[in-house]
Amino acid sequence: MNTLPTRVLKIDPTSPDPAVIHEAAALIRAGQLVAFPTETVYGLGANALDALAVDRIYQAKGRPATDPVIVHVQAAQQVAELTTHIPDVARALIDAFWPGPLTLVLSRGPRVPPNVSAGLPTVAIRMPAHPVALALITAAGVPVAAPSANLFAHPSPTTAQHVLHDLDGKIALILDAGPTQVGVESTILDISANHPRLLRPGGVSLDTLRRIVPEVEVVTRYVRADEGAVPAPGMLLKHYSPRAELRLFDGPDEAVRVALSQAAAELTRQGFHVGLLVADEDRAALSLPGVSLVSLGSLGDLSQVAQRLFAGLRDLDARGVDVILARAYPPAGIGMAIQDRLIRAAQGRVTYV
Ligand code: TXA
Numbered sequence: 001m002n003t004l005p006t007r008v009l010k011i012d013p014t015s016p017d018p019a020v021i022h023e024a025a026a027l028i029r030a031g032q033l034v035a036f037p038t039e040t041v042y043g044l045g046a047n048a049l050d051a052l053a054v055d056r057i058y059q060a061k062g063r064p065a066t067d068p069v070i071v072h073v074q075a076a077q078q079v080a081e082l083t084t085h086i087p088d089v090a091r092a093l094i095d096a097f098w099p100g101p102l103t104l105v106l107s108r109g110p111r112v113p114p115n116v117s118a119g120l121p122t123v124a125i126r127m128p129a130h131p132v133a134l135a136l137i138t139a140a141g142v143p144v145a146a147p148s149a150n151l152f153a154h155p156s157p158t159t160a161q162h163v164l165h166d167l168d169g170k171i172a173l174i175l176d177a178g179p180t181q182v183g184v185e186s187t188i189l190d191i192s193a194n195h196p197r198l199l200r201p202g203g204v205s206l207d208t209l210r211r212i213v214p215e216v217e218v219v220t221r222y223v224r225a226d227e228g229a230v231p232a233p234g235m236l237l238k239h240y241s242p243r244a245e246l247r248l249f250d251g252p253d254e255a256v257r258v259a260l261s262q263a264a265a266e267l268t269r270q271g272f273h274v275g276l277l278v279a280d281e282d283r284a285a286l287s288l289p290g291v292s293l294v295s296l297g298s299l300g301d302l303s304q305v306a307q308r309l310f311a312g313l314r315d316l317d318a319r320g321v322d323v324i325l326a327r328a329y330p331p332a333g334i335g336m337a338i339q340d341r342l343i344r345a346a347q348g349r350v351t352y353v
C-alpha cells in the first residue's frame with residue numbers, strides 16, 4: 001500500500017545537520033518510521049517503547065511477526081531501562097565493542113513492548129557507531145527499534161537508494177548519508193543464558209569476540225521454512241535473496257574459476273542471462289561474452305568485499321540477470337559473515353568443487 005510521500009534528506013555522515021536530525025527525531029517521537037544509516041547497513045527506525053510504531057516496521061517490511069528487531073541506543077546507560085539484568089560479561093563486551101557492530105541479546109525488561117522481540121523474553125540491543133544514528137537516537141530521546149531497512153528477505157540496504165527502492169511510499173523519511181562502511185549487519189551474541197551463543201556472524205569477527213568471551217558457542221544454523229519450527233530467530237535459510245536465483249561455488253580458487261566459467265557458458269547457451277559475482281582476481285578468467293560481471297574487490301581485502309556485497313547483489317538484479325553465480329570467500333574474520341550471507345542468498349545451493 002503506497003500512501004506516504006517518502007522524503008529523502010541528505011545529511012553529512014560525520015557532522016550531521018542538527019535541523020535535519022531534529023526533524024527526523026520529531027517523526028520518531030510521533031510514531032513514524034525513519035530510515036537512517038548505521039556503520040553496518042541502513043536501519044528502519046521507530047520508537048522502541050511504542051508498540052504501534054514498532055508494528056508499522058513489520059507492516060512496511062512485510063516482515064513476519066515472528067522475527068524480532070534490534071533496539072538501538074546512544075549510550076551504554078540506556079541498556080538498564082531495557083533489560084531486567086545486566087550480566088558482568090555484558091559490561092565487558094560493551095566496554096570492548098560499543099559503539100560498534102555487536103548486538104547483545106539480554107533478558108527483556110517490562111518497558112519493552114513484546115512485539116519488539118516477537119514475544120520472546122529477551123531483547124536484542126546495540127549501540128551503532130555512526131554519528132547520524134547516534135545523533136538521531138539522542139534527539140529522539142527514546143531507544144530506536146530498527147531492523148535493516150529492506151523488504152523482508154531482500155538483500156540489506158547499504159545506500160539510501162536501496163532503501164528507497166524497497167520502501168518508497170511506505171515510510172516517512174530516509175536520511176541519506178551515503179554508503180555504509182561495514183556493509184554486513186552486526187554480530188549477534190546471546191548472553192541472556194549461562195553460555196554466550198553466537199546467533200549471527202557480523203561486523204565483529206569471532207576471533208575478536210573470543211578475546212572477551214573465549215567460551216562463545218557458534219549456533220548459527222540454516223533452517224528451511226518448510227522444516228517447521230525455527231530454533232531461534234534469524235536462522236531461516238532463505239534471506240538476503242536477490243530476485244535472480246543465486247548459486248554459490250566454494251573450493252580452491254582455480255577450481256572455482258573453472259566451475260564458474262563452465263556453468264556460466266552452459267547457462268548462457270541455454271538462453272539465460274547470467275550474472276557473475278566474483279573477486280578482482282577472477283576477472284581475467286571470467287570475462288565471457290553476454291555475461292554480466294560484478295567484482296566485489298580483491299580477495300586480499302575482505303572488508304571491501306563485505307562493504308560491496310549487498311550492493312553487488314542488487315546491481316546484478318537491476319541488470320535483469322536470471323541467475324547469479326557467486327564465488328565463496330575464506331570464512332576467516334569478516335569472511336565468516338560474508339559466507340553466511342551468501343549461503344542464505346543462495347538458499348543453500350552451494351557447489352563444492
Ligand atoms: O547491523 C545490524 O544489526 C542492522 C542495523 C540496522 O543495526 N540491523 C539488522 O536487523 O540487521 P535485522 O534486519 O537483521 O533484524 C534483526 C535480527 C532478527 O532477524 C534476529 O535474527 C535478531 O536480530 N534478533 C532480534 N531480537 C532478537 C532476540 N530477542 N533474540 C534473538 N535474535 C534476535
Ligand code: MG
Pocket residue numbers: 147148156
Ligand atoms: Mg534484515
